[in-house]
Amino acid sequence: MxxxxxxxxxxxxxxxxxxxxxxxxxxxxxxxxxxxxxxxxxxxxxxxxxxxxxxxxxxxxxxxxxxxxxxxxxxxxxxxxxxxxxxxxxxxxxxxxxxxxxxxxxxxxxxxxxxxxxxxxxxxxxxxxxxxxxxxxxxxxxxxxxxxxxxxxxxxxxxxxxxxxxxxxxxxxxxxxxxxxxxxxxxxxxxxxxxxxxxxxxxxxxxxxxxxxxxxxxxxxxxxxxxxxxxxxxxxxxxxxxxxxxGQAPMFPRWTLGFWQSKERYRSQDETVGVVEKYRSLKVPLDGIVQDWQYWGENNDLWNSTEFGNPRFPDPAGMVRRVHALHAHQIISVWPSFGQKTKIFRDLQRDSLLFDFITWPRTPHVRVYDAFNPKARDIYWSYLNKNIFSLGMDGWWMDATEPDQIQPFDTDDDNRTPLGSLRRVRNAFPLVTTQGVYQHQRATTTDKRVFILTRSAFAGQQRNGTMLWSGDVDSRWDVLAKQIPAALSLGMAGLPYWNSDIGGFFPSGQYPKGVQDPAFQELFVRWQQFAAFTAMMRAHGEFTPREIYQFGQPGTWAYDALEKFIHLRYRLQPYLYSNNWNVTSRAGTLMRALPMDFPRDPKVTDMSSEYMFGPALLVRPVTESQYVTRPNKNVPGTTDFAQVKNQPVYLPAGAQWVDFWTGERQAGGQTVQRATPIDVLPLYVRAGSVLPLGPRQQYTGEKADAPLELRVYPGADGEFTLYEDENDNYNYEHGAYATIRLRWNDRARTLTLDKRTGTYPGMPARRTFRVVLVDAQHGTGLGDETAPAREVAYTGQQVAVKL
Structure with a gap:
């Protein structure tokens, strides 16, 4: 009983x-x-x-x-x-x-x-x-x-x-x-x-x-x-x-903070490399390219062989070298399931390390490996290491780590693992499969930080170097709106790194004309604006291409809006990387539901449309169509930009807020109507913030010695800790990093750059900061090159700047 x-x-x-x-x-x-x-x-x-x-x-x-x-x-x-x-x-x-x-x-x-x-x-x-x-x-x-x-x-x-x-x-x-x-x-x-x-x-x-x-x-x-x-x-x-x-979340490489291009799928190594070359020729920033499936061949009997068997990829090592020569990085799709004619299938089958249930692709019958078995995880890594990691590949896209199963589920659960039935442990599959890759790569080398992009997770998985994405979501406005609470809920559950496919994975049901439809372009632009304020900014999806040059030429509305937010992402890198350190060193959360920072404001208790991105930035994505009218899904939409539309934004109580684009200050505890032209996402900075910005650059590290801008948003006292290290490897775990505490005293109108703490190989002994006091006339948006600034030569000792 x-x-x-x-x-x-x-x-x-x-x-x-x-x-x-x-x-x-x-x-x-x-x-x-x-x-x-x-x-x-x-x-x-x-x-x-x-x-x-x-x-x-x-x-x-x-x-x-x-x-x-x-x-x-x-x-x-x-x-x-x-x-x-x-x-x-x-x-x-x-x-x-x-x-x-x-x-x-x-x-x-x-x-x-x-x-x-x-x-x-x-x-x-x-x-x-x-x-x-x-x-x-x-x-x-x-x-x-x-x-x-x-x-x-x-x-x-x-x-x-x-x-x-x-x-x-x-x-x-x-x-x-x-x-x-x-x-x-x-x-x-x-x-x-x-x-x-x-x-x-x-x-x-x-x-x-x-x-x-x-x-x-x-x-x-x-x-x-x-x-x-x-x-x-x-x-x-x-x-x-x-x-x-x-377990704590380790640091990702700094280059993961840049812009990532992907689609389902690049069908040859020439196409993959050609995308990177095209971005470089357009001078649009890019740091990563993703190789999706079928690089092993188009026969599903060879599904996920981990080998480049497709003749369109004759020199995979040369492909990776070429991507690196273009100052970009590459990750690759791997799955937990294998076709029956692959070598890894035979090795796993010999030791009874394969589950027997139906997964995708349905035919022929591919099978999922038992990641709960340490021996199976060893075999899995041995193939990844020999066939892929040894090529110089920079990271993993571990797809379908649920693992993806096709109904009925009840018979699937009768599979046996070393821990009992699959029924008993099924939700922990993503934890143990990513753990196997993380631990094996760490044992192989400490020179390259583990980076795993995956679509499933369980408690504790943050310790495995995983970046989560929201899966194969539909390309719809209501789905875009739901990505916000989905991400915030995951953060409140303790998993700090999340992103989604920009534009949604499945556009064909809603947008059969794909990228040629202005209605899809508007959705994609707004989704990309949101993505600039997530842990990974990554364009991906099926049916229609997603590269920026597919959306028009420079000077057209979609192209220009997309490029603007890619540049903004790169300018935010010092802020982002320092926040990643806060995640690692202080168990921080990057995408923050408003109740985390404003628990005394009852209006934000269930507010799922806005969030804080780090301690300084309030983000309100646009999640409804405003400028494109479409009579039905079979007819491309028509644009009308004659009248600028507005978006209501709630500014939480307990702080003053500064419009990032205009410098206008607003009191908290009120809803304001923010104009939202197609190239503007409502973005507010909490008064008292010190916001470090980097230079415009084509890839992470291109201008490592360029001056950093320190934007000060007056109205309250505040501080921020700037973090720097070697940008990759695990030396930071042994103390090879430096921090500079930046403190703003609002009454004294003084920004103090404290004495630098720590050191790391290659750290510049001297650097230049441009200090900008933000108001409604100066130092706003991205047009900061002409903003009045105090230039500070910093050599590691405390400096006070009166503004």
Whole structure:
């Protein structure tokens, strides 16, 4: 029978909690044992283990009495840590407390509740919500497990991965946590009250919030296993505790911040290299080119052989050398599935390391490798290394890491892994397959940072050097709008790096004329503007080409708008790279849902149309057509730019805001109507920001010694830390980097460049900064070359600039 405890409740500040320590002792006191890291409580039918992994991180493990109660985590990297814990047992409740977090376990029911150090309610299980439903899985006894958590009135909840439902606040919502193309399942709940819950289960899980609590209900589990993350009231604190538990995100190479060109697919090495050459001839910046599938050949029996078997790619090493000679980088598509005539298929099949389910392409029957098996991961890397990485390839596009499966799913799950059925671990497949590539490449060389672009993820995957993308989304305006909350939810779940196919992957259903249709051009322009403020700016899709020169000539509206935002992306590189360091060194978040920075502004609780990009920039993408009219999808649209349209933008309370393009200052806490000509995305800078900008350049590092511009946005005090290193390799992990703290004192009108901290090989001893004070007349938008500036010669010592 399922376990269903009953408990008397007391309401404290709107949150139901277990009776306090002074309550009457139950008729039968149950057993408990304390240890250096926590406490174990045994009831009549249940064992509850509470362990502190840090003062702000608590693991709760529950299993039926007498069961083994073991769960080896694929996600958690650290173990429980002895600390300064205090123990108390009174009134039928056992309490164990760190300096920041109190945990109380009811000895009769096993109900667990969490409090701050001051005894204020933090989080609590929903009484009566625990379920262990017996079942068998591949003949082995196990359970379907469920646990719900109480939420306070008005409490917002975020996270849970990436989903295409348009929600930011998941209060009152249901979400199926199951890896699929365009959906990323990450069982991390992030509360607006400043705590998080990581549900450590890898099977398909239904999340549902209702008056019965916010519940995780997992298909398979020998126990209930979750972690309470006490962010001490802040969203950044929750993310920091999650990364502390599951691993920090390493630095990507600096060149990944540039513009990337891709499509489905470049059919020859001449075409691939020719795209890079064309960008160079047009003097449009470009840093990366992506080689999609069928470089192995067009016969699906050779699917994903990892070898260049296609005769249109006669010299793959020469192709990579040519791309490098053009000062660009290349990544390549690899899959977890293999055709039956490939060498890697035979090696994996010999050791029974292939799953047997239907995946894409459906015919002939390609098969997915068992990434949960270390030997299979070794074989996979051996082929990638020998056939691709040895060519000098710069990174990986690991496609279909869900892995992509075709219905029905129920028989697929009966495949066996070293950890049990695929059903038991299916959601963790992207974690282990990217882990295999990351760890093997790190073991092969430390001279080149691992960069993996992939469309699926699980908790902990940030440590594998992965950049996520939103999958094969449709080319529609409503889909563009939904990319924003999808990205922000993933960030609130702790995974910091995300992007999407500019223009959407599937345009043919909506735009059969493709790039020749002005309606598609308008969508593509607005999507590219949004992409300039994501972790990776990458054009990709099927059916119609996506290169900038396909959209017209210089001087035409689409071409010019696209080029403008590519240049802006390159100017923002110092800001972006420093923010990436903040992600690595301080568990930061790049694309920030507004509740992260403005938790006291109720208007942003569920605002999914805007976000902060780092600490300074407020971004409001345009997600509706404004200038193109199209009677139906079979007729190209007609443009009308005679009247400039507007976009409402909410400026969060608690700050003043400066229009990036005009320098106009606005008070927070209001909605303004921002004019949005086709080449303008509403972009505001938080007053007090110091925004470092680099030079215009054709590729990352072209003008490494050029002056940097420091834009100061007055109206409040502020600071920013500029980070620099060798731009690739892992020497930064051993201290080879430098930082300069930039501090703005608004009352004194003084910008202070602090003494440089640290050093790295090749660091310039002297550099020039152009300091610009932004107002409505000077130093705005991209036309800063004529803005009045104070030129500062910086040699590493503190400098104060009066403005």
């Amino acid at each position: 399922p376990y269903s405890p009953k408990i008397t409740l007391l309401s404290v500040n709107g949150l139901a909690v277990a009776l306090g320590l002074g309550a009457a002792l139950p008729a039968r006191a149950q057993q408990y044992q304390q240890s250096a890291t926590g406490v174990t409580v045994t009831t009549d039918s249940l064992t509850v283990s509470v362990q502190f992994y840090a003062p702000d991180i608590v693991r709760v493990l529950k299993y039926p009495k007498g069961a083994p109660g073991q769960h080896q985590s694929l996600v958690v990297e650290q173990g429980p840590t002895p600390g300064k814990l205090r123990y108390q047992a009174r009134g039928g409740v056992v309490q164990v407390a760190s300096p920041t977090t109190q945990v109380r376990v009811n000895q009769q029911t096993g109900y667990v509740s969490f409090f701050t150090a001051q005894g204020q309610p933090l989080a609590a299980e929903q009484p009566g919500s625990l379920r262990f439903r017996p079942k068998t899985d591949l003949g082995a006894p196990t359970y379907r497990v469920r646990q719900a958590f109480q939420l306070a009135p008005g409490e917002a909840i975020y996270g849970l991965g990436q989903h295409q439902d348009g929600h930011l606040n998941y209060r009152g919502q249901q979400v199926m946590l199951k890896q699929r193309n365009t959906d990323i399942a990450v069982p991390v709940l992030h509360s607006g009250r400043g705590y998080g819950v990581f549900w450590d289960n890898y099977s398909t899980t239904q999340f549902a919030d209702s008056d019965k609590g916010a519940a995780f209900d997992s298909e398979v589990g020998d126990c209930v296993d979750y972690y309470l993350l006490n962010g001490q009231g802040t969203a950044d604190g929750v993310v920091a505790r999650y990364r502390q538990l599951t």
